[in-house]
Amino acid sequence: xxxxxxxxxxxxxxxxxxxxxxxxxxxxxxxxxxxxxxxxxxxxxxxxxxxxxxxxxxxxxxxxxxxxxxxxxxxxxxxxxxxxxxxxxxxxxxxxxxxxxxxxxxxxxxxxxxxxxxxxxxxxxxxxxxxxxxxxxxxxxxxxxxxxxxxxxxxxxxxxxxxxxxxxxxxxxxxxxxxxxxxxxxxxxxxxxxxxxxxxxxxxxxxxxxxxxxxxxxxxxxxxxxxxxxxxxxxxxxxxxxxxxxxxxxxxxxxxxxxxxxxxxxxxxxxxxxxxxxxxxxxxxxxxxxxxxxxxxxxxxxxxxxxxxxxxxxxxxxxxxxxxxxxxxxxxxxxxxxxxxxxxxxxxxxxxxxxxxxxxxxxxxxxxxxxxxxxxxxxxxxxxxxxxxxxxxxxxxxxxxxxxxxxxxxxxxxxxxxxxxxxxxxxxxxxxxx
Amino acid sequence: xxxxxxxxxxxxxxxxxxxxxxxxxxxxxxxxxxxxxxxxxxxxxxxxxxxxxxxxxxxxxxxxxxxxxxxxxxxxxxxxxxxxxxxxxxxxxxxxxxxxxxxxxxxxxxxxxxxxxxxxxxxxxxxxxxxxxxxxxxxxxxxxxxxxxxxxxxxxxxxxx
Numbered sequence: 001x002x003x004x005x006x007x008x009x010x011x012x013x014x015x016x017x018x019x020x021x022x023x024x025x026x027x028x029x030x031x032x033x034x035x036x037x038x039x040x041x042x043x044x045x046x047x048x049x050x051x052x053x054x055x056x057x058x059x060x061x062x063x064x065x066x067x068x069x070x071x072x073x074x075x076x077x078x079x080x081x082x083x084x085x086x087x088x089x090x091x092x093x094x095x096x097x098x099x100x101x102x103x104x105x106x107x108x109x110x111x112x113x114x115x116x117x118x119x120x121x122x123x124x125x126x127x128x129x130x131x132x133x134x135x136x137x138x139x140x141x142x143x144x145x146x147x148x149x150x151x152x153x154x155x156x157x158x159x160x161x162x163x164x165x166x167x168x169x170x171x172x173x174x175x176x177x178x179x180x181x182x183x184x185x186x187x188x189x190x191x192x193x194x195x196x197x198x199x200x201x202x203x204x205x206x207x208x209x210x211x212x213x214x215x216x217x218x219x220x221x222x223x224x225x226x227x228x229x230x231x232x233x234x235x236x237x238x239x240x241x242x243x244x245x246x247x248x249x250x251x252x253x254x255x256x257x258x259x260x261x262x263x264x265x266x267x268x269x270x271x272x273x274x275x276x277x278x279x280x281x282x283x284x285x286x287x288x289x290x291x292x293x294x295x296x297x298x299x300x301x302x303x304x305x306x307x308x309x310x311x312x313x314x315x316x317x318x319x320x321x322x323x324x325x326x327x328x329x330x331x332x333x334x335x336x337x338x339x340x341x342x343x344x345x346x347x348x349x350x351x352x353x354x355x356x357x358x359x360x361x362x363x364x365x366x367x368x369x370x371x372x373x374x375x376x377x378x379x380x381x382x383x384x385x386x387x388x389x390x391x392x393x394x395x396x397x398x399x400x401x402x403x404x405x406x407x408x409x410x411x412x413x414x415x416x417x418x419x420x421x422x423x424x425x426x427x428x429x430x431x432x433x434x
Numbered sequence: 435x436x437x438x439x440x441x442x443x444x445x446x447x448x449x450x451x452x453x454x455x456x457x458x459x460x461x462x463x464x465x466x467x468x469x470x471x472x473x474x475x476x477x478x479x480x481x482x483x484x485x486x487x488x489x490x491x492x493x494x495x496x497x498x499x500x501x502x503x504x505x506x507x508x509x510x511x512x513x514x515x516x517x518x519x520x521x522x523x524x525x526x527x528x529x530x531x532x533x534x535x536x537x538x539x540x541x542x543x544x545x546x547x548x549x550x551x552x553x554x555x556x557x558x559x560x561x562x563x564x565x566x567x568x569x570x571x572x573x574x575x576x577x578x579x580x581x582x583x584x585x586x587x588x589x590x591x592x593x594x595x
Contacts (some may be wrong), residue, residue, distance in 0.1 A: 021526045022511045024504030031533050051540030054573070055488065055566055061480050064487035067456055068463075244467050247483060251463030276453045281503050284494035288504065384505065 007305030029292030068250035073115025084224030098207035108150030121154030126392035145403025180430030191410035293345030335376020452493020492572030541570035
């Protein structure tokens with residue numbers, strides 16, 4: 001037994017350990033990768049690889065951006081900016097039918113501009129938006145669905161952890177990836193807002209309109225939103241000029257975040273400690289997934305399975321766009337059964353070279369993959385955003401998944417738009433970055 | 435139980451180390467940006483930021499495990515009867531304990547190798563093995579936490595679950 005078939009056994013073993021033994025996804029990948037490397041080369045080699053590889057990943061300069069972007073989000077969250085953002089958007093848009101759900105989406109988008117993860121956004125918005133929507137008689141499916149769908153923007157809108165990991169893995173510039181993401185994020189946000197309007201047409205009772213606010217009140221709600229926009233602007237500007245690294249931009253925004261919160265007296269010692277603790281454990285989760293996926297991918301590469309798979313797809317002689325859809329389908333199925341980030345990392349060694357060979361732009365592909373990945377986070381059975389929303393709000397998981405299902409077409413539509421014109425949707429902005 | 439209290443202390447200590455590293459990292463990178471504006475960047479910040487970043491993650495290993503924060507797929511196993519689940523949990527804890535004990539041990543081996551070959555960091559020329567040992571220690575705390583989970587799952591009577 002040798003070659004690619006060992007890789008196939010490895011994948012089978014991974015699913016068994018994941019589903020039957022309930023070992024966390026991150027640990028499973030590292031474990032199977034370790035045993036696999038021992039099988040393909042030797043135990044000594046496997047020992048040496050786990051020792052050095054864990055250190056290499058933990059101490060990677062590029063990856064230090066992850067805890068920092070999580071920290072900015074946590075600071076803003078604990079300082080209560082989520083409430084102010086929600087309040088501001090509500091005063092402006094709450095009087096439309098489904099306005100509160102739209103408010104939720106837009107506040108999620110604004111919050112995502114400072115937070116890099118969808119679970120943080122889901123947790124934040126569940127706490128803020130669901131009680132408000134309940135109060136105004138919104139249907140639970142509308143509540144939960146809009147929060148879950150809005151939260152997926154967290155992973156898409158820069159700073160995005162998926163884009164960071166993608167950039168480091170493929171050697172693409174993070175600045176370019178973030179800028180190329182601006183239009184796709186806007187497209188998806190509009191598509192999700194459109195879905196809310198569509199749901200309100202289908203079920204008028206699900207999202208009654210709220211009261212209309214005067215201009216004075218609208219203006220009074222703005223300053224908090226301006227703080228967040230300024231912070232976002234600084235990060236993007238720094239990355240745009242290229243004078244700082246992504247890590248430095250993130251660190252500076254953490255520093256500024258703390259400074260703003262202190263100046264506005266929004267931070268207590270307890271909130272400070274909580275923001276730190278949350279950041280540490282969330283980034284530990286992300287790092288373990290990255291480490292597990294890297295070790296597992298090492299093993300897969302040793303078995304030559306990725307190359308065999310890529311060659312096989314090429315022998316099918318399908319048209320370019322069809323190959324791409326096959327790949328995207330793999331991501332959708334993969335996202336259903338595995339943690340999206342983990343699946344992305346495991347599959348990139350297989351698909352990335354293939355996509356580049358087909359002539360697709362790597363920056364553009366990064367956006368498409370991020371949209372597909374984030375869609376996986378509201379898909380049953382393990383859509384992580386739905387779990388968070390259900391856990392935080394007490395709305396049954398099934399209702400959350402059904403509510404979120406309405407938003408599926410918006411992701412597909414966004415991908416199609418991106419495919420129609422890669423230049424005008426992504427490259428027009430990413431090419432501006434030095 | 436003495437061992438449980440010890441592991442709690444270790445987890446907390448490592449979390450503090452992680453938190454302090456995160457703050458130090460933030461300040462260091464921010465200072466470097468500020469100094470670059472005045473054209474006097476500190477050399478070697480990249481290295482120190484990376485080393486501190488390693489402690490940020492390693493510091494939270496035990497705590498994250500204790501809170502069971504890592505993503506688990508339980509769509510299938512939720513349907514298993516409770517006694518089967520308990521047995522599978524023990525297998526799970528036993529395997530992951532052995533694995534992370536190996537990872538911890540190998541990280542220490544790597545750190546010792548760095549000392550014996552006299553390897554230093556590229557720019558600052560400092561010995562960075564203490565950081566490697568701290569990461570190894572983080573994995574040891576993780577392994578200990580899993581071991582105590584295993585002990586608890588074996589010793590706790592079924593009816594109390």
